[in-house]
Amino acid sequence: MAGIGVLRPDQVPHATEFVDRMVEMVGELVDREHAYVTSDGVYLSVDAVEGYGLLAHQSLDDLVAGAGDRAVVGEEKRHPSDFALWKFSKPGEPSWPSPWGEGRPGWHTECVVMSLDLLGDGFDLHGGGLDLAFPHHENERAQAVALGRDFAHHWMHNGFVEVSGEKMAKSVGNFTTLTQLLETHDGRAYRVLVLQAHYRSPVEVTPATIGRAEATLQTIDALARRTEALADMAPDESVLDAFRDVMDDDLNTPRAMALVFETGTRINTLLDAGDTDGAGPLLASWRSMLSAVGLDPRDSSAEVVPDDVEALVRARDAAKVAKDYGLADQMREQLVALGWVVEDTPDGTRVRRG
RNA sequence: GGCGCAGUAGCCAAGUGGUAAGGCGAGGGUCUGCAAAACCCUUAUGCGUGGGUUCAAUUCCCACCCAGGCCUCCA
Known part of the structure; x- marks a missing residue:
């Protein structure tokens, strides 16, 4: 994580430590009659959820229609889209006790419980890959709604890392771990690549694109070297305002990076002309922007x-x-x-x- | 089959109803003893294809082609 400049999370909760709370939540849903018990588990009734299918951009009817032959209504399920909150275990499977019988948690109850417990109601953002929007996130939201709790205010679904236009996935075998990448490349290059694409768009990650990102980094490092002796001045607020504007625009990091590069060119031009005082405020804002996007110039002083x-x-x-x-x-x-x-x-x- | 998402220069990648950011690469130039670095200029009359709406579409609508994604009980 450190290799690509990602900070550690404040909380790294383990689902197994929250099973009691999950059981409590399922119990509450049953009490509210938004969930019901069958012979193989406890199910959430999606009819109780206002706007189920919101994240999948599908109505309940569409979901049923689209499922085709797979829309088999489980013998005991009241609606084809109802999903398990608690699944009774078969002999030999890991299980926890519950009022309804030994079993394990169902669809993403841990996500709901942990995020509401640790972040509280009405937290700002819920992120994740585009492929998780449905059913994973849909079902998280459904449980929170059925509980009457205020869940994530914004959902951010990012596009995939792709190789030759194909989703990078273990199952496809076009998989490169970041660890492998870091062995032969500057970890910041991956970050540059991701920053230069919008988060909702796919990102092409190949040796070629990583290599180009490294070339991009060289210009950033070169300017950092050129200016390392210059003290920080008050930043140019107009640049920072422009930066905030594009970042506030649905996290438009490609625009933000364009601003970083353009500012870098302006600084170089002023330095070429010997105008250090003029470059100072721009340099300060440049450093500030790089810091904001988590790109640290390579420290050449340690060399x-x-x-x-x-x-x-x-x-x-x-x-x-x-x-x-x-x-x-x-x-x-x-x-x-x-x-x-x-x-x-x-x-x-x-x-x-x- | 259903639903979403995408197709922009050599490559990567933004974006807008009014005429295409940025990065890398390439070509030319300034600077330099020569380079490197830096800077300047050039590099898509064009944004998958065909229609339509509009004074105006890459941007809206329709159809088609093509890529890849989800459509549940391992999460």
Whole structure:
């Protein structure tokens, strides 16, 4: 997680620790007569849920019609779309006690209980992949509604990570773990890729797109290096306002990133002209935006330049002063061969890891 | 079969009823001893196809093509 700049959650609840609460909730639904007991479990009655199918963009009738042959009304289910809140266990299966019999929780009761317990009623956002909208999230919402509780105010369903236009999934076998990715690539590249696409859209993640994102990062890191000695000033509020505007517009991170790049270009232009004071506020807002999207410029100060490389750099500077460019170029080639990127600056040769 | 979602330059990817952000790449230029970095210019009269509505559509409507997704009791 740290490799791609994702913060740890404050809470990492385990469903097994909330079984008692789930049983309580199911009991409450039964008491309210929004759930009923059958021979194999406890079911939620979707007729009791205002707007069931909202997240799936389907009416109850559509759901039944669309299910075709699969719309088999369980012998005891009152409605084909009714779903299990508690499922009686078969011998040998893990189970917990309940007033209705030994069993295990059904559809996402843990999500409902844990989010309401830990976040409280009426929390802001509920996220998840597009594929979870139905039935997973639909059924979560259904339970909360049947309970009369105020659930998530906003649902955000993100598009898939795709490879050649196909959903990346274990079952498809086009699966790359982030751990694998981090072995050979800058973890920030994945973040750049995700930021440059809208969250609701699919993102193409392939070696090619990751590689391009790394190239993008190089320009960000280059500006960070160029400005690392510059102190923070008061940020340019007009830039930050524009940033907030696009982020407030359904989290339009691609626009936000465009603003980051455009601001970077403005800073470079001012620095080229020697206008450090003019670049200061823009730089502060640039840093602020990068921080907001969780992209940290690579810290080059931690990079250790070995003595032999340093000696070569000094020797090359001496050769340049002596205008022995043939020797200087030869030394540059040596440095490049050793894996260093060589940049000439007014202060002499600078090297960094390529 | 039902319902949603998408098809935009070489690639990735925003977006709007009034004439296409940004990134990478590519070509040209400025700078430089030469490079690198940086900056500037160019790179879709065009946004899957065919109709329609409109003064005007990539943006709305209809049909079609194509990709991928969900349609439940493992979560």
